[in-house]
Amino acid sequence: MENIEKQLREEAGKLLSEKKVDVLIGYGKGTLPYQAVPTIITEPGEAEQLVWNPFCTVNLAKYVHDVIFQHRESQKRVKPEDRTKKIVGVVARGCTTRSIIIHLQERQYERDEVVIIGVPCSGYVSKKKLWDALEGREPLECAVEGDTVKVKTQEGSRSVALKDVLSDSCFTCRYNNPIIFDVMVGDPAPPMNPEAEYEIVDAFESLPDDERWAYFTKEMSKCIRCYACRNTCPSCYCKICFVEQSGPKWVGVTIDESDTQVFQIMRIFHQAGRCVDCGSCVEVCPMGVDLRRFLKKLDKDGYNLFGHRAGESLDSPPPLSERSMNDKEDFIFEP
Amino acid sequence: MTEQNTNEGWEPKIVAFVCNWCTYAGADLAGISRIQYPPTVRIIRLPCSGRVNPFYIVKALQEGADGVLVSGCHPGECHYITGNLSARRKFAMLKSFLSYIGFEADRTIFTWVSASEGEKFANVIKGVTEKVRALGPAEKMVKTIGEPAQA
Ligand code: SF4
Numbered sequence: 001m002e003n004i005e006k007q008l009r010e011e012a013g014k015l016l017s018e019k020k021v022d023v024l025i026g027y028g029k030g031t032l033p034y035q036a037v038p039t040i041i042t043e044p045g046e047a048e049q050l051v052w053n054p055f056c057t058v059n060l061a062k063y064v065h066d067v068i069f070q071h072r073e074s075q076k077r078v079k080p081e082d083r084t085k086k087i088v089g090v091v092a093r094g095c096t097t098r099s100i101i102i103h104l105q106e107r108q109y110e111r112d113e114v115v116i117i118g119v120p121c122s123g124y125v126s127k128k129k130l131w132d133a134l135e136g137r138e139p140l141e142c143a144v145e146g147d148t149v150k151v152k153t154q155e156g157s158r159s160v161a162l163k164d165v166l167s168d169s170c171f172t173c174r175y176n177n178p179i180i181f182d183v184m185v186g187d188p189a190p191p192m193n194p195e196a197e198y199e200i201v202d203a204f205e206s207l208p209d210d211e212r213w214a215y216f217t218k219e220m221s222k223c224i225r226c227y228a229c230r231n232t233c234p235s236c237y238c239k240i241c242f243v244e245q246s247g248p249k250w251v252g253v254t255i256d257e258s259d260t261q262v263f264q265i266m267r268i269f270h271q272a273g274r275c276v277d278c279g280s281c282v283e284v285c286p287m288g289v290d291l292r293r294f295l296k297k298l299d300k301d302g303y304n305l306f307g308h309r310a311g312e313s314l315d316s317p318p319p320l321s322e323r324s325m326n327d328k329e330d331f332i333f334e335p
Numbered sequence: 336m337t338e339q340n341t342n343e344g345w346e347p348k349i350v351a352f353v354c355n356w357c358t359y360a361g362a363d364l365a366g367i368s369r370i371q372y373p374p375t376v377r378i379i380r381l382p383c384s385g386r387v388n389p390f391y392i393v394k395a396l397q398e399g400a401d402g403v404l405v406s407g408c409h410p411g412e413c414h415y416i417t418g419n420l421s422a423r424r425k426f427a428m429l430k431s432f433l434s435y436i437g438f439e440a441d442r443t444i445f446t447w448v449s450a451s452e453g454e455k456f457a458n459v460i461k462g463v464t465e466k467v468r469a470l471g472p473a474e475k476m477v478k479t480i481g482e483p484a485q486a
Pocket residue numbers: 059229232233234235236271274275276277278279280281282295
C-alpha cells in the first residue's frame with residue numbers, strides 16, 4: 001500500500017510536470033480519520049498530498065466529468081479559435097475505469113481528454129460498517145495494517161478485521177483492477193468473489209410480492225431526498241436532472257411517501273445497464289438506505305437479458321442504447 | 336367478504352399508451368367494426384411505443400391507474416423501423432424491476448397490436464381488464480396528498 005502510494009505520487013508529479021495533464025484528480029487525506037477525500041491538484045509539488053488506502057471511497061469518475069464540463073462551460077466565453085481542451089488525470093480503481101468507459105461510450109468526452117492512473121483495489125472501508133463495528137464510538141484515529149483496521153477511540157485502541165468493514169460492493173467485485181489505463185501503479189490485486197454477486201438479489205426475489213413491497217417502502221421511507229446519491233453517482237451527470245424539472249414535474253414536492261418512491265424508482269431505473277456497483281451512493285447516503293439491493297437487480301437483468309455488464313469494455317455499449325430483433329419477449333401479453 | 340363489499344361497483348381504470356401507427360389504428364378498427372370491449376381503458380396516443388418514457392408508466396401508477404397497458408407495432412413492423420425494439424428492451428427491464436420491488440406483475444402489461452388487428456385489440460382490453468379486476472384497486476404508491484397549487 002505504502003509502495004503504491006509512493007509510486008502514485010511519482011507518476012502524478014511526472015504527469016503534471018511534463019504537462020501531460022492540466023489537473024489531476026486523486027484522493028487526499030480527509031478531515032475525518034476514516035475518510036479520504038477527492039483532491040484536485042494542478043502543480044507537481046502538490047502530488048505529495050495524494051494518498052491511496054482503503055479509506056479512498058467515492059468514485060472519482062464523477063469529478064472527471066465535472067471538471068471537463070465546467071471547463072467547457074468556461075470556454076463558451078472564449079473566441080472559438082482560442083478555445084482549449086483540459087486534459088484531466090485521474091487516479092482510478094476498477095469501478096472508476098468502468099464509469100469512465102460509460103462516459104466515453106455515451107460520448108461525454110474523448111479518450112484523449114483523460115489520462116488514467118490505474119491502481120489495484122482490494123476494497124474500501126464502509127464508514128457505516130466501521131461505526132457499527134465500533135458500536136457508535138467515534139473513531140479518532142484509523143490505520144490499516146495488513147488485514148486489520150487499528151482504531152483509536154475515546155475509550156482506547158481497538159482492532160477491527162478489515163473484511164468486517166469492507167463495503168458490500170467490494171466483496172463481490174468483478175473488476176477490482178482497472179480495465180483501461182494509461183499508467184498502472186502496483187501489481188494487479190487478487191480477485192474478489194464475483195460468483196456471489198447476485199446473492200442478495202436472488203434472496204430478495206424469492207420473497208412474496210407484499211414482503212418485497214414492504215421492504216422497498218420501509219427503505220424508501222428513510223430517504224430524505226437530499227439527492228446526495230445522485231450527486232455522487234458518475235452515471236448521474238445530466239445538467240438538468242428530472243428531479244429538478246418543473247414542467248413536467250416528474251417528482252412531486254409533497255410529503256406523500258409516493259413522491260419519494262417515484263424519485264427512487266426513476267433514479268434507480270436510470271442506472272439500468274449503467275450502474276457499476278461502485279457503492280458511492282450507498283456510502284454517501286446519510287440515512288443508510290439500502291440502494292444496492294435494487295441497483296443490483298438491474299445489473300442482474302442487464303446481464304441475463306442482454307449479456308451485458310456496465311462498463312466492462314469499450315466495445316460493449318449500454319444495453320438500452322442498443323436494440324435487436326432477437327431479444328426475448330416472454331413478458332409480452334398475448335390475449 | 337369485506338373485500339368484495341369495498342370493491343363493489345368498482346371498475347378498473349387502465350391507462351393505455353399506444354402508438355399512432357399500429358395500435359391506435361387497431362383500436363380504431365375495433366370501433367369501426369363495432370367490436371365490443373370493456374370501457375375500462377383510457378387511451379393516450381403517442382407517435383411510437385419507443386416514445387413511451389418508462390416514467391410515464393411509473394407516474395400513471397402514482398396517479399392511481401389500476402393498470403397500465405403499452406402497445407405498439409409488432410417487432411419488425413415499426414413505422415420508425417426500430418422504435419419498438421428499443422422500447423422492448425426498456426419494458427423488459429422496467430417490468431422486471433417493478434415486479435422486483437413488489438408491484439403485481441399484471442399491473443403493467445405490454446403487447447403488440449397491428450392496424451389490422453381490431454379483434455385482437457378488443458381481446459387485449461378484455462384480457463387486461465380481467466387481470467386487473469382480479470388484482471383489485473391499486474394501492475401501492477398511489478398518491479393521496481395533492482400537489483400545492485402552482486404560483
Ligand atoms: S448508482 Fe451508486 S453504485 Fe451505481 S454507479 Fe451510481 S453511485 Fe455507483
